[in-house]
Amino acid sequence: MGVGGKFWDLLKPYARAEGFDFLRDKRVAVDLSFWIIQHQTAIKEHARKPHLRLIFFRTINLFSKFGVYPVFVVDGTPSPLKSQTRISRFSRFSGIVLKDFLVVEESVPVERNREFSRHVQECVELVELLGMPVLYAKGEAEALCAQLNSEGYVDACITSDSDAFLFGAKSIIKNFCSNGKEAFECYNMEDIEAGLGLKRKHLIAISLLVGNDYDLTGVQGIGLDTALRFVRCFSEEDVLNRLREIGNGKVSSAPTSIKSAENCADVDRNFPSRKQLHCSFCGHPGSKRDHMKSSCEFCMTSDDDEGCLRKPKGFTCGCPSCDMIRKQKGQRRMENWYAKVCLKIAEDLKFHRDEIIELYLCNDNGGYPASDGPCISWSRPKIEMLIDFLKFHQNWDPSYVRRQIFPMMSTIFLRDMANTPVESLVFGTFEFGSIQRVKIRYGYQFYVVKWKHAVGNISCTVPSQESSMQQGDGSELDEFVDVLDDPSVSDTGDGCSFLLTDENMDLVRAAFPEKVESFWQEQELKGSKTRKSCTPRSLEKESPSSLNTRSTQLSITKFYRSVKTQNHSKQQVASDGSDNLDSGKRTMCSPNLTKSARRRLLFE
Structure with a gap:
């Protein structure tokens, strides 16, 4: 949920639409529970164990197609405040009165739903078999994601909980679409600070007023606009302390940003404290009798006998006296508004302060030593164990699993060749053959790579990356697709089979620079032959x-x-x-x- 009061709508104007290649070679913390809930809602009744199916395909796409290094974060034991909030939310949507049931004590946390916990455990086992790192949070997963981001261990967080900013996140990707056609909706804390003038503690103060995951209601009678206007009256270092004081009943005077009327009146001693006499005909300073004799300095005309001009409808005098009076009235209204907001906060007896603030400002959400840091490492997928796991849970054929896992294996192979060139094969059987052509997908260029298999025709066990990428998250996949129908898998006729995949151009250039150079030389040679072949036709035109x-x-x-x-x-x-x-x-x-x-x- 995150911060209440349509908090995302407040941040929406400062979101960036990032393109397909935005996350390449970056580390990203993923809130695993958010993905599971999102996927179950999408295809709950259309697939067997959708949490496993879609976590599997989305992880492969995230790693191979987008070139991301994902770090999955799992929720821990929720805090007692979060448990009470979940009970209140259940009561609100179900209509059940909590007084009729046993209410959990505030110091006792409530464990999560057993079925959901089992789904999380299955997904953790799946991503570990895929070679992805998994970290366990003490409490909320978004809190650990934000801490990893603020400490520089990851470059961004993928979550929909807006309170990740309150935990210290610097960059959040809210809407992640693995099909690559839609842009990422990315929120950066720098853009929010520049646009709204709000920092982390300001956002915490807003959540205390409008509601959050630990207090659904917030302060009665205070909405998002009022909270935003109120916290802007204070600096980041002072805003939480002032809220504590106000919540304890110590309604202090208005902050320095709201000047009192007395101080404003003392700015210039020459200005009278009372409003000057104004003409009712023209509206300017002076009496109407004087203006009947001759025009005032504001209504001076060529013919003095005409007198002053009648003031138009909606006229506002701009003399220093009237301007000072307007400022004094505006400041008094501001002070009265500030006093009413403070009174509403002080009257709220359930206004949580220190407990929620400590949760948001806590820097120990993962339980790892600050000196050593979290243990984050990526490894190769355990193919055989993964096949057995998906055979048991999804009833998938081994050839189908190998077909879908090949894009990840080819990406790992190219990365290994770029870092430490060694003689290796994909799946132990396929080797890098050649670059066939350049392909444009989602507005970006890819190399179409030919992978050769020279130990017999077993191409039916592994597909191309192109066919896998077109299947997206797996929501439209057919589990029983015949691999022999894949146009990217072919047989050369001499017992050597091959397949075609789409690979990142920079990655292929780093892994096989000589292959890339040879490809472009062949393209240049073909271009020159084409130009030469066109010469006789041009001469024939001149006949x-x-x-x-x-x-x-x-x-x-x-x-x-x-x-x-x-x-x-x-x-x-x-x-x-x-x-x-x-x-x-x-x-x-x-x-x-x-x-x-x-x-x-x-x-x-």
């Missing part, structure tokens, strides 16, 4: 017959006459018996015109 063709093409009506011209010719033939029309037909069918030329003339 006399082509010159005649060019000259005849300019007079289109001579060959493709309009109906009016044809009717005129028929009348002429009928009158003089000449053979002009027949000659025109012979000219139109002249062999000097090529087929393409006649087609262009026809449609012009």
Whole structure:
């Protein structure tokens, strides 16, 4: 949930739309529970164990297609405050009165739903078999994600809980779509500070007023706009201390940003404390009797006998006296508003302060030593164990699992070759063959790589990355697709099978620079041959017959006459018996015109 009061709508104008390649080679903390809930809501009744199915495909896409190093974070034991909030939320949506049931004590946490906990454990086992690191939070997963981000262990967080900013996150990706067609909705704390002027403690103060995961209601009568206006009156270092004081009943005076009327009146001693006399006719300083005799300095006209001008509708005097009075009234309204907000906070007896603030400012959400840091490392997928796991839970065929896991294996292979070149094979059987062509997908260029298998034709066990990428999250996948129907898997006829995958161009260049250089040399050679092959045709165009063709093409009506011209010719033939029309037909069918030329003339 996060901060209440449509908090995401407040941050929406400062979101960035990042492209397909934004997360490449970056570490990203993923709130695993958020993914599980999101996927169950999407295809709960359309797939077997959707939490495993979609975590599997999304992890592969995140790692291979987007080039991300994901770090999965799992929720720990919720705090007692969070347990009470979950009970209140259940009561609100179910209509059950809590007084009729046993209410859990505030010091005792409530364990999560057993079924959901079992789903989380299955997903943890799955991502560990895929070689992804998993970290366990003490409490909320978004709290550990934010701590990893603030301490520099990851570059961004993937979560929909807005209170991750309150825990210290610097960059949050709220809407993540693995199909690659839609941009990422990325929120940076720097943009929020520059746009709204709010920092981390300001956001914590807003959550205390409008509600959060530990207090659903907040302060009665205070909305998001009022809370935003109120916290802006204080600096980041002072805002939480002032809220503590106000909550304890110590309603202090207005902050320095709200100047009192007395201080404003003392700015210039020359200004009178009372409003000057103004003319009721023109509205300017002075009496109406004086202005009847001659025009005032504000209404000075060419003819003094005309007197002052009548003030228009909605007139506002801009003299220093009136301006000072308006400022004093505005400051008094501001002080009265501030006092009413403080009174509402002081009257709220359930206003949580220190407990929630300590939870948000805590820097020990993972339980790892500050000196050593978290244990984050990526390893190779355990293929055979993964096949057995998915065979048991999803009833998937081993060839189908190998087909879907190949994009991850090829990405790992290219990364290993880029860092420490060694003689290795993908799946122990496929080797890097050559670069076939350059392909554009989602507006970005990829190399289409040919992977060769020279130990017999077993291409039916592994597919191409292209076919896997088109399947997205797996929501539209068919579990029983025949691999032999995959157009990217082919047999050369000599017992050597191969397949084609889409790979990142920079990664392929780092892993096999000589292959990339050879590919571009071949492309340049093909281009030169194409230009040479076009030379005789160009000379042929300059032949006399082509010159005649060019000259005849300019007079289109001579060959493709309009109906009016044809009717005129028929009348002429009928009158003089000449053979002009027949000659025109012979000219139109002249062999000097090529087929393409006649087609262009026809449609012009």
